Amino acid sequence: MRWSQTLIPTLKETPAEAEIASHKLLLRAGLVRKLTGGLYTFLPLGLRALRKVEQIVREEMNRAGALELLMPALQPPDIWQQSGRYESAKDVLFKVRDRAKKEWVLGPTHEEVITTLVAGEINSYRQMPKNFYQIQTKFRDEIRPRFGLMRAKEFIMKDAYSFDATDEAAQVSYRKMYDAYARIFQRCGLKTIAVEADTGVMGGKFSHEFMVPAATGENEVAFCDACGYAANVEKATSAVQRSEVGGQRSEVEKFATPGVVTIEALSKAPYDVAAERQIKTLVYLAEGKPVLILLRGDHQLNEAKLTGALGTGNFRPAAAEEIFAALGAHPGSLGAVGITHLPVYADEVLRDAADMTTGANADGFHLRNVAIGRDIQAAHWADLRLVQAGEPCPKCGQPLKIQRAIEVGHVFKLGTKYSQALNALFLDEAGKQQPAIMGCYGIGVTRTLQAVIEQSHDDNGIIWPISVAPYTVCITPLNAAPESAVMQRAEQIYAELTARGVDVIIDDRSDRPGVKFKDSELVGFPIRVGIGEKSLAKGEVEIKPRAGALILVKAEETVAKVMELIQQG
RNA sequence: CGGGGCGUAGCGUAGCCUGGUAGCGCGCUUGUUUCGGGUACAAGAGGUCGUGAGUUCGAAUCUCACCGCCCCGACCA
Numbered sequence: 001m002r003w004s005q006t007l008i009p010t011l012k013e014t015p016a017e018a019e020i021a022s023h024k025l026l027l028r029a030g031l032v033r034k035l036t037g038g039l040y041t042f043l044p045l046g047l048r049a050l051r052k053v054e055q056i057v058r059e060e061m062n063r064a065g066a067l068e069l070l071m072p073a074l075q076p077p078d079i080w081q082q083s084g085r086y087e088s089a090k091d092v093l094f095k096v097r098d099r100a101k102k103e104w105v106l107g108p109t110h111e112e113v114i115t116t117l118v119a120g121e122i123n124s125y126r127q128m129p130k131n132f133y134q135i136q137t138k139f140r141d142e143i144r145p146r147f148g149l150m151r152a153k154e155f156i157m158k159d160a161y162s163f164d165a166t167d168e169a170a171q172v173s174y175r176k177m178y179d180a181y182a183r184i185f186q187r188c189g190l191k192t193i194a195v196e197a198d199t200g201v202m203g204g205k206f207s208h209e210f211m212v213p214a215a216t217g218e219n220e221v222a223f224c225d226a227c228g229y230a231a232n233v234e235k236a237t238s239a240v241q242r243s244e245v246g247g248q249r250s251e252v253e254k255f256a257t258p259g260v261v262t263i264e265a266l267s268k269a270p271y272d273v274a275a276e277r278q279i280k281t282l283v284y285l286a287e288g289k290p291v292l293i294l295l296r297g298d299h300q301l302n303e304a305k306l307t308g309a310l311g312t313g314n315f316r317p318a319a320a321e322e323i324f325a326a327l328g329a330h331p332g333s334l335g336a337v338g339i340t341h342l343p344v345y346a347d348e349v350l351r352d353a354a355d356m357t358t359g360a361n362a363d364g365f366h367l368r369n370v371a372i373g374r375d376i377q378a379a380h381w382a383d384l385r386l387v388q389a390g391e392p393c394p395k396c397g398q399p400l401k402i403q404r405a406i407e408v409g410h411v412f413k414l415g416t417k418y419s420q421a422l423n424a425l426f427l428d429e430a431g432k433q434q435p436a437i438m439g440c441y442g443i444g445v446t447r448t449l450q451a452v453i454e455q456s457h458d459d460n461g462i463i464w465p466i467s468v469a470p471y472t473v474c475i476t477p478l479n480a481a482p483e484s485a486v487m488q489r490a491e492q493i494y495a496e497l498t499a500r501g502v503d504v505i506i507d508d509r510s511d512r513p514g515v516k517f518k519d520s521e522l523v524g525f526p527i528r529v530g531i532g533e534k535s536l537a538k539g540e541v542e543i544k545p546r547a548g549a550l551i552l553v554k555a556e557e558t559v560a561k562v563m564e565l566i567q568q569g
Numbered sequence: 570c571g572g573g574g575c576g577u578a579g580c581g582u583a584g585c586c587u588g589g590u591a592g593c594g595c596g597c598u599u600g601u602u603u604c605g606g607g608u609a610c611a612a613g614a615g616g617u618c619g620u621g622a623g624u625u626c627g628a629a630u631c632u633c634a635c636c637g638c639c640c641c642g643a644c645c646a
Binding site: 303479511521 | 576644
């Protein structure tokens with residue numbers, strides 16, 4: 001490609017809309033342009049990089065035995081009603097109407113479609129295992145699009161769906177995808193960690209997320225350097241010790257705490273009750289009914305875990321007046337002592353705890369010497385707390401670390417939720433009808449592209465790995481006059497590299513060297529071949545790896561040296 | 570949806586408080602110049618000041634509504 005003939009609208013200044021490095025660079029390097037919030041046009045250069053990511057995904061999916069197909073983005077709502085997600089996923093569903101006023105949905109994902117397909121086409125265990133995938137545009141009515149391609153209303157996803165006859169076979173399918181994902185991200189030059197993840201509204205049994213560590217990530221992962229344990233904080237646990245039983249078992253004592261409505265205030269003079277000796281009482285409305293949630297004072301509620309404990313995601317914190325109606329006190333003075341008319345969910349850490357302090361359900365009063373079991377009857381015990389950095393790893397006891405990360409891939413073992421709802425049944429060896437066991441596997445392709453930039457850039461611009469760079473080599477002649485020796489040499493190298501199948505762009509613009517160098521570094525081509533009059537007079541050409549030191553080679557050895565660098569990756 | 574911020578030329582912005590000529594830098598066009606790190610000089614083109622209503626002799630500026638964008642939040646009693 002000739003620079004002068006394509007469109008690479010680089011920007012010297014950062015558009016005001018961009019906040020994080022990768023978003024700024026997407027715009028400054030001329031890869032994408034925003035149409036409106038959450039919707040982007042891929043310009044020629046950005047599209048080339050995107051296609052390379054897609055191709056890596058495609059190759060690895062094919063290698064893993066998955067079959068590519070393409071499903072409609074526009075979908076009938078009735079299959080969403082059958083799966084129950086017309087309701088449960090209604091917040092993200094885009095809906096449109098045709099001229100007959102009939103409603104359609106724009107697919108945020110394709111479990112319903114693929115399961116409908118399989119229900120019709122696969123009837124026997126002999127036809128399995130099968131794994132279908134597509135690379136396609138998804139539509140999600142995101143609550144807040146953010147950070148360019150990171151969270152958009154429309155984005156490109158690779159989604160795959162496996163169908164197996166037995167649990168063991170499904171396990172194998174899951175493992176294949178897990179391994180394929182590791183290879184995909186590695187080939188994209190990304191450092192990822194696979195973490196145990198919550199299954200959320202997708203349903204299903206267990207899952208892993210592939211995370212790119214980044215300060216700008218929207219997720220948090222807890223991990224252990226010592227043993228390799230890693231989990232999304234929504235799922236992570238720790239081996240925090242239960243509060244010790246405490247020596248004495250004095251009677252519960254009510255004491256005045258005027259104006260004290262926070263854990264912190266109670267932990268200070270004159271009360272001096274350490275946060276870990278306090279019981280935090282939260283009131284939620286689950287399916288519209290109040291429930292109490294008890295945590296140690298220094299712990300925080302993990303709502304993903306609460307979803308599991310309650311068996312529903314339909315809950316919210318109660319408002320102050322709702323709390324007063326339920327307990328007769330306001331937030332800050334709440335407790336579960338003597339509560340029998342409301343369900344009580346308590347975090348495991350509190351089991352058997354004694355000598356605790358909690359609210360008295362009377363504004364301005366707390367209770368001390370409270371013992372769980374004696375004074376508080378918790379009907380439900382569960383792991384409900386959010387892990388905190390420094391807590392002991394649940395596997396090996398070493399301190400956990402917590403880091404923000406970008407989720408680029410997610411593998412789920414789904415089970416039979418969709419196959420049952422949409423009748424994807426088959427006959428097993430014994431002639432018995434069974435629902436297929438499903439897995440689903442997603443990669444945010446556009447997000448992966450941005451994650452590469454987020455993880456690989458410097459002050460001058462993007463540093464593309466060769467595998468996903470829009471062009472591998474940028475030839476930079478410092479004199480663009482067609483008849484100049486510099487340009488003729490540049491053309492010759494351009495032709496030879498092109499003949500060898502290298503993706504190469506030649507900067508044939510008649511701009512000054514500084515402009516070309518800056519642009520080439522901003523866009524981040526892995527290898528720049530610089531040809532100037534001075535060095536060429538000595539028979540030399542410069543090769544500058546984007547992330548490495550300048551190499552001077554004899555002009556006639558340029559192509560060989562470039563090929564060598566590409567081989568090395 | 571709640572809170573905050575911002576909408577002035579393709580991009581970045583000043584002007585707004587205190588109403589009266591829309592200004593600067595980058596980019597773009599033309600010419601000269603320069604020719605290894607976003608050259609220099611000169612001359613230009615380009616603006617419904619987000620939209621609409623109101624106040625006023627007069628609105629980018631004041632008021633109201635709406636639209637759009639960005640950030641934080643939408644759990645932690």
